[in-house]
Amino acid sequence: MTVTNITKDPSTLSMVVTANFDAPTDRVWQVLADPRKLEKWWGPPTYPATVKEHDLRPGGTVSYYMTSPEGDQFHGWWRVIDVEPPHRLEVEDGFANADGSHKTDMPTTIFTVTLFDKDGGTQMDIRTKFPSLEAMEQMAEMGMEEGMREALGQVDALLAD
Numbered sequence: 001m002t003v004t005n006i007t008k009d010p011s012t013l014s015m016v017v018t019a020n021f022d023a024p025t026d027r028v029w030q031v032l033a034d035p036r037k038l039e040k041w042w043g044p045p046t047y048p049a050t051v052k053e054h055d056l057r058p059g060g061t062v063s064y065y066m067t068s069p070e071g072d073q074f075h076g077w078w079r080v081i082d083v084e085p086p087h088r089l090e091v092e093d094g095f096a097n098a099d100g101s102h103k104t105d106m107p108t109t110i111f112t113v114t115l116f117d118k119d120g121g122t123q124m125d126i127r128t129k130f131p132s133l134e135a136m137e138q139m140a141e142m143g144m145e146e147g148m149r150e151a152l153g154q155v156d157a158l159l160a161d
Helices: 025-033 035-039 133-141 144-152 155-160
Strands: 003-009 014-021 049-054 061-067 073-084 088-096 109-118 121-129
Touching (some): 003 144, 014 144, 014 155, 025 121, 025 155, 035 049, 121 144, 133 144
Antiparallel strands (some): 003 014, 014 121, 049 061, 061 073, 088 109, 109 121
């Protein structure tokens, strides 16, 4: 089972995606910690990711791009705020230009991934904090909720390997 709940709260400018996996926390952590595994699920199935930089230390950067079925590339970045393997990762998340520079016309968010043992497996909570209601609505219009659902739906196959 993957995504079990998505809760949006405009009053706190947040969205929480909850997913459950039939694997121990250490194994689920690897889908974040291993860039080759991250590539296989970060993004919807038709937009595979390519991770160019992957430094999960506070102050470190993850940079990547997703490729559309038509071959268009959509770049993004994370700035690692805090990390407590194998239970917590907090990053600032944003869009980038092809040269890696940050897109200033798109909002950034803060997301925190928390992993904990639950019913013999692992629960993953991804809490996204938006800078404004307008940014939250913009990301919703871009399909963030469905994109997260589809992306997380790919994790079970990685854990089965």
